[in-house]
Amino acid sequence: MASANPIQMQKSLKDLDYPASTDQIVEHAQQHGADENILSGLRKLPKDRTFDGPNAVSEAFSKV
Template sequence: MAVSPIEIQKALGGMDYPADKDAVVKHAESSGAGDDVMEALRGLPEKTYERPTDVNEAVANS
């Protein structure tokens, strides 16, 4: 099941960019993101994300 970009952005609300994968995952965990969102974020490539849309694109392409 695909994760909604809206759900991802809710989990990443207030996130400071640029951010690496570890920072994205930790922020989502501390925001109480659901299991499906966490699974998607843990599957992200190890790189620096410049803005929220970069995270959504990476999730959509993984």
């Protein structure tokens, strides 16, 4: 499987309202055409966390 592109991940989260939970992030990305590599990575984000902005998502995304 190819690795998920963090730039494409951020594009799929354009216009997302923060703070957002992992479930909200995944749902938004699905609705905005994220590919399966991106969705797979986003689904691995911590479920017990709320993200306060795109930088927080990018940081966590880079660690999954």
